[in-house]
Amino acid sequence: MSKVIYARDHGVLPDRYINSLGAINKMIESVECGDEEVIIKFDTGKYTLSYEECIKREIYITNTSSEKEVKSKVKNIGIFFENKKNVTFDGNGSFFAVNGEMIIIALENSENISFRNFSSDYTRATVSEMKIERVNLSGISLGINKDSAYTLGDNKIRFKGANFEYAGDETVAQVCDNNGGRTWRVSTPLKALKMNELSPFSVKLSGHVLNPKDKIKEGYTYQVRKPQRTQVGVFIHNSKNVSFEEVNFHYMHGLGIVGEFSEDLYFDSVKCCPRPETGRTCAAFADIMHFTGCSGKITVKNSYLSNSNDDAINVHGIHMLIKEKVSDRRVLVEFMHPQTYGFEAFKAGDDVEGVDVPTLNLVWANKVKEARLIDKYKMLLEFETAYDGIKVGQAIENITATPEVEITGNTFEHIPTRGILVTTRRKVVIRKNTFNKTGMSAILIADDAKSWYESGRVMDVTIDNNVFDRCSFCSKDAVILIQPENSVINLKTPVHKGIKITNNKFILDKTVAISAKSSTDIKIRGNRYEGNTGPRPVYSFIASSGVVIEDEEHIMPKSRMSLILMDKKDVERR
Numbered sequence: 001m002s003k004v005i006y007a008r009d010h011g012v013l014p015d016r017y018i019n020s021l022g023a024i025n026k027m028i029e030s031v032e033c034g035d036e037e038v039i040i041k042f043d044t045g046k047y048t049l050s051y052e053e054c055i056k057r058e059i060y061i062t063n064t065s066s067e068k069e070v071k072s073k074v075k076n077i078g079i080f081f082e083n084k085k086n087v088t089f090d091g092n093g094s095f096f097a098v099n100g101e102m103i104i105i106a107l108e109n110s111e112n113i114s115f116r117n118f119s120s121d122y123t124r125a126t127v128s129e130m131k132i133e134r135v136n137l138s139g140i141s142l143g144i145n146k147d148s149a150y151t152l153g154d155n156k157i158r159f160k161g162a163n164f165e166y167a168g169d170e171t172v173a174q175v176c177d178n179n180g181g182r183t184w185r186v187s188t189p190l191k192a193l194k195m196n197e198l199s200p201f202s203v204k205l206s207g208h209v210l211n212p213k214d215k216i217k218e219g220y221t222y223q224v225r226k227p228q229r230t231q232v233g234v235f236i237h238n239s240k241n242v243s244f245e246e247v248n249f250h251y252m253h254g255l256g257i258v259g260e261f262s263e264d265l266y267f268d269s270v271k272c273c274p275r276p277e278t279g280r281t282c283a284a285f286a287d288i289m290h291f292t293g294c295s296g297k298i299t300v301k302n303s304y305l306s307n308s309n310d311d312a313i314n315v316h317g318i319h320m321l322i323k324e325k326v327s328d329r330r331v332l333v334e335f336m337h338p339q340t341y342g343f344e345a346f347k348a349g350d351d352v353e354g355v356d357v358p359t360l361n362l363v364w365a366n367k368v369k370e371a372r373l374i375d376k377y378k379m380l381l382e383f384e385t386a387y388d389g390i391k392v393g394q395a396i397e398n399i400t401a402t403p404e405v406e407i408t409g410n411t412f413e414h415i416p417t418r419g420i421l422v423t424t425r426r427k428v429v430i431r432k433n434t435f436n437k438t439g440m441s442a443i444l445i446a447d448d449a450k451s452w453y454e455s456g457r458v459m460d461v462t463i464d465n466n467v468f469d470r471c472s473f474c475s476k477d478a479v480i481l482i483q484p485e486n487s488v489i490n491l492k493t494p495v496h497k498g499i500k501i502t503n504n505k506f507i508l509d510k511t512v513a514i515s516a517k518s519s520t521d522i523k524i525r526g527n528r529y530e531g532n533t534g535p536r537p538v539y540s541f542i543a544s545s546g547v548v549i550e551d552e553e554h555i556m557p558k559s560r561m562s563l564i565l566m567d568k569k570d571v572e573r574r
Helices: 021-030
Strands: 002-006 037-041 046-050 054-056 073-082 085-099 105-110 111-122 128-136 139-144 150-154 156-158 165-166 172-177 182-186 194-199 202-206 219-227 232-237 238-249 255-260 263-270 288-291 296-302 302-304 313-325 330-334 351-356 359-371 378-383 395-398 404-408 411-413 420-422 430-431 434-436 444-447 461-464 466-468 480-482 497-500 503-509 514-517 518-525 528-532 539-542 545-550 554-555 561-564 572-573
Touching: 021 046, 021 073, 073 085, 105 111, 232 238, 238 255, 359 514, 420 430, 480 497, 497 514, 514 518, 561 572
Parallel strands: 002 037, 037 085, 046 085, 073 105, 085 111, 105 232, 111 238, 232 255, 238 263, 255 288, 263 296, 263 302, 288 313, 296 404, 302 411, 313 420, 404 430, 411 434, 420 444, 430 461, 434 466, 444 480, 461 497, 466 503, 480 514, 497 518, 503 528, 514 539, 518 545, 528 554, 539 561, 545 572
Antiparallel strands: 054 073, 128 139, 128 219, 139 202, 150 156, 156 165, 172 182, 172 219, 194 202, 313 330, 313 395, 330 378, 351 359, 351 395, 359 378
16 A cells, blocks of 8 residues: 655645745655655646755765866755655656756755656756857857847856756756757867857857868857756765656756766666757767666666766766775775765675776675775775785775666667766666767776776676667767777776677677777677678777687678787677
């Protein structure tokens, strides 16, 4: 049996055009959680969530902003579930209008929470949009989207929202070719020497030179934004068994849906895309889904992930570096990337591995007895077993906080960078997805301990029955790119293993289909290749072994292969 709580009984009524956020959070706070499921049910309609009634909370979120970029980590939280369990949030087909920069939904230390049947959108998206109406020698004429409020003065444009404002010349930019199905990063056009307002929401820029590499044309749309990721769309922290079903996010600010040290996250029939009636072309300020240090299983299925300013899905762990060896069982470790810090990346009972940074190979394993965050950047760890091979400069990975991943039946498009990044040692299945014209690799398997410090190695990956349609049109990286960032490369000490790439369809446009570095046990079987690779090979392998290629179908002129730091015997082609 389930207990139903009706939002209207708590004063949360639709279509009243007043701020409902405070009343919604009071209703959630009043829910008494036990073993019985509680369903919060809304009357169908429109509800306003405005920043004035946000909950303020200091939160450190992975891959968002450095202390220099955004000093304060106090976030604006919209709908908040804290210390709750066995609750279903049923929007009943409702629409939530978000006013101002905020985290739309946050969960902290909660379990068995389901969200279903609603849509949300920003009333004023933090990405501003301008359609290119005319390009000639005298300048560029831009039609500003009616949702992109602005002021113009002293040859400068400033974009404004409910609780934010930024200068146009400080923005980063993308261009969307809506008809061609492509989105890519470009230089901002808003550093022009002269700006004239031709009429409201129509501006002419002149006095600057366009970068020909940007490939600007009339009819395209500029997307411009400030660089700082001040909030996220959804934040799931220290929580378990969280699901989203039949939910549409039409705009998310900062990183999109973020799972941080949470377990068993499930997404079915989630849409990230602009609403057509807005005329906008961007639905996510950065990544659409980003998961760090999670465990259990992450499932993303039957979803439409599009129109972002960065990757669609990123699943990874964190490499911290050992800065001081206190003893053979105690070390001081430090967060290394400036945008990731301030949270507990280890806890007592976690299994960990020490990693040699140049090779990214395992050098020791242990279990955490005690973990303590001593400041925003450092943790003190004590291990169960003393080991004299622990050294300053080694990386350390929390291997307990590594999830199984299933990504099936989704469509990815208008993604300027990568469709999926995944670096987890547990089972990964990427099946029956369609990747349309991703700007960079459709799938990237990385692992590094010197740039983003995103761990770790993969051991069981299946990429099966997907369609890759003219991906990597910007970077010309391989459509499927297996590229750990190890600086010392040795055929005998691979980083990744156990990768199966089977029954996929590749439509190539002067790109490599599959590239693998420092990997072993790679099975490539039953794939179909169309289009052309231009001067590039179909396959590129660097210091990899145990590669088997069979049952290829090539509807293209040639099938070339590049081998570096390895012999022909390391590849068996049947």
